[in-house]
Amino acid sequence: MSEEVDAIGWNAIDTALENIYGEQQARHYGTSIPYMLGGNDPLDGISVYSAEQPVPHWHYVTYGFSDLYEKESEDETYSGYGFELTMRLAKEPGEDEPPAWCMNLLQNLARYVFKSGNVFHSGDHMDANSPIRLESDTRLTALGFVTDPVLGEIHTPNGMVEFVQVVGITADELQATQMWNTNGLLETLKTYYPLYMTDLERPSILERPEALEAITDGAKREGSSTGILFVEQLDWRGGEEGDEAGIYILTVGAKQAAIVGGLLSGRLPYNRTLTLVSSSCQIVLKPGESNAVEERDGGIDLLLSPETAQEWGFLLQPVAGKIIPPSFPSVIIEIVPTHIKDTDGNIVQTIG
Template sequence: MGVFNNARRGPRTGGDVVRSRIASTAGGTDPYVFSYRHVEVHAYVLSQPVHHVLYCTYGKSRVDSSQPSAGTQTELTLRLPGSPALPEQWPADLLARAAREEIEPGHYLCLDTPRGTLTGFVFVTDPVLGVVDGPTGLIRFTYAVGLAGDDLERMLSWDPAKFAELACNRVPLGITSTRREPLSADPRDRAYLDRVVGAEGASIGAMHARYLDVDASGRVDLDPAAARAVIRAARHRLLHGRTFALLNGDTWLLFDPESPTTDLADDHIVVASPEALAHELLAVFDAAPGAYRLQSAPLKLRVLDPST
């Protein structure tokens, strides 16, 4: 009879494994389903270990397949506090958009517009759902941990994985809130972060720029967020003797403390970056729109607002 039932249902799929894994923590709770063009997001209102809503994508991994696949697949998760009669839609919208990208633990997401105190997310392996092995291969539940206030800036100045570990140790289950204070609001955590950031510097060696254009004259056009990344890198990468790059398609800008010369081309620039250049960037460069000419490198940095 068991063989007959299995033949009637067909082979076990990746979706069976995803649903079974969530059921192991959600019990018999039925999900609210948010449907999008390329993925669903299921929301479960749970009471254990604290009252919260678990959001999980369904369809980023191979949920309709029973065939093995190389590599580790992903479903994205997020948790909000409370027990609402109806789960809010914005976390589902956010996960559905994020599901279009290849996201792994250690990656992060910056919100263009903060939601309350929420300014972004850092991703870790879900502390409850973890990684499961199914007919299609390994499936990781990759968890979005909310960042509040200056959490995002402090994380980018240090190390996303290490910051995520600290945040999850301070916030039960790493639950996201739009009202949480940043970790730096606690004097002990602020002192700890100041110390480790100063000692270790930043682990992020490259960032995608929304807008970046260069040419062989030394002109560099970039958006304000990319300019902030350069300033951050000057303090937390270049002064530690580490490289930093901005990328946009085939165009790139590399600051290299070990390069003896600056290389200028119409699609890339490599900037010799001794301490003097880092200090000049920190002294004269700004993320406000405008033009900034450097003395320690043949560069003219123009910060532009691409929306205007």
């Protein structure tokens, strides 16, 4: 860094890393054109450290989500967005340089934050809809987020910064986080992959009977922490303006139909609601003594009896078609195919 710039936030991150890695010189990858000047990369840079314990790995740390120089954010408690991202990637034998794809992934996550304003917290998860390393056969197709177990959080002159670690997870592990919670799943993962290590070659931990049992027991004991689920293919129509008065049609994409069904069993029996959100509407599923539909601006509320909630959990499957639930025939569930596309917009998979 230039000595002419009072980089108090940057220096605070450096100090935290020096406390761990001592005099090791980090490999630092900066941005040639600053984002504010039209550059494509929001982060000012990413440092990577080589670690040998508990297993050989690369430790990536971002610079740019927090206030690196003078205080810019209005919140006095937090620096910038209040976090920086980290990632631990298992090192391949003989690997001398950290893989660049991880840095591209972290920059892509930064683009999402800078454009949407949404921030990452410990306990969050995200579906990448493709291998986290593009053009690879890794089974890791989603991300979990957890507080970095070594860096934790620091207090800087610009406010607090939490180091949030990005962890690659499989599709079925993602579903397990939704049925239970991300931190519970990642704590189970850490038993086999210390420090929440991302290993592109690993199988799902749900293939381990003891891990599956722990996750299943946790979900049964605590229910699901997923109160809001974004469903890209979600809509409703009906009521007085429908094909038949009093009949409502709920449309759900096949990819997330089973997830919605599973979440019903992890939310409604625990007296918790489940909110489904798309770009066009919002549907709230609520526990009730009897079934009912309540229309409101922007969406509807569906009150489901315990019998109906259980029934829908079985009926919602990733198979296209129309379903008339026996216990709630005034709501027809229409499951439509989901087309998974690559970065060029080509359909690579159809579900349902």
